[in-house]
Amino acid sequence: MADTPTPRTPDKVTIAVLKGGPEFQTWFHRLREQTRLPAALLLDASLVAYVKCIGFEEPPRVDPDLDPTIKLPRFHDHKGEERSNEGR
Numbered sequence: 001m002a003d004t005p006t007p008r009t010p011d012k013v014t015i016a017v018l019k020g021g022p023e024f025q026t027w028f029h030r031l032r033e034q035t036r037l038p039a040a041l042l043l044d045a046s047l048v049a050y051v052k053c054i055g056f057e058e059p060p061r062v063d064p065d066l067d068p069t070i071k072l073p074r075f076h077d078h079k080g081e082e083r084s085n086e087g088r
Contacts (some may be wrong), residue, residue: 035042
């Protein structure tokens with residue numbers, strides 16, 4: 001039996017920790033269920049939408065190995081203009 005190479009896991013560090021009350025936890029859980037996104041992707045998409053709204057540079061990918069064919073939801077900024085997270 002040939003040795004199966006172990007996939008390389010990118011080095012990752014904890015960037016932020018969210019703390020909130022039970023109401024926030026319930027709200028966040030409902031949001032994750034509705035979007036069907038894991039917490040990390042939901043937060044990444046939210047940050048990308050926010051920084052685009054304020055004109056800040058787009059951040060690097062959370063996970064460079066993330067399948068680029070995954071389509072993240074489209075968002076509307078505070079002016080009602082549609083924003084896309086395509087390619088994230």
